[in-house]
Amino acid sequence: MPKLRPAAGWAALTAVSLVSAVLIGCAQTTPLLNQPLAWTPTNTLNLGITRSQGTPATVRFEAFGDTAANPALVGENLEQATPLLVTTADPVGPFVTRHLQQLFAQAGYAPGGANADRVISGNVQKFFVSERDNYRGNVVLAIVVRDRSGNVVWQGTAWGMNQTFGRSYHIDNYQQVLSDALIDAADNLLKNPDLRQALALKN
Secondary structure, three states: OOOOOHHHHHHHHHHHHHHHHHHHHHHOOOOEEEEOOOOOOOOOOOOOOOOOOOEEOOEEEOOOEEOOOOOOEEEEEOOOOOOEEEEEOOOHHHHHHHHHHHHHHHOOOOEOOOOOOEEEEEEEEEEEEEEOOOEEEEEEEEEEEEEOOOOEEEEEEEEEEEEEOOOOOOHHHHHHHHHHHHHHHHHHHHHOHHHHHHOEEOO
8 A cells, every 4th residue: 555645644634633533622612400590690670660659559479380392401502413402490480480580670560479469470481592602582471460369460472582692602601691582572661651651550
């Protein structure tokens, strides 16, 4: 067998090394399974939203349910033929509830206990990020607002979206987009004039 010339031998060795590096890189892709939910937004609530006339109600958020088909599945990377999944071991409903309570407090609706003026409950219908050329997060919430007597004073659906670029299949980007999409959902809720009216007490 003829010997490779030095240049050709070096080129062949380099090619083999590059292929090996790619294969090793793929093999070392760590699945993002049972990841924690983390509150890492880059956006802030739109505090310029004008409330309806009247005293803002105190609100109590009851723990949201989760009606997604697979509540643990919160994202997927679709850059390859076989999707790479992102799952969480944390319950999504309580996570959403806790941060909605904080966001509404920032907007002027103070947290209330057992005697809160309004009780807000609901279900998380979607809490998910699709990653291809970028990260696209979507949050869909079904909301019910009741007064102190238990009467429904408002109900509806809130949508939130966010997208960003970033390192492929990286948990920080999924967490950020989900956090910002939830802020967007809260913004859209607080822009709703009927909801604002339901959260305003008559003077």
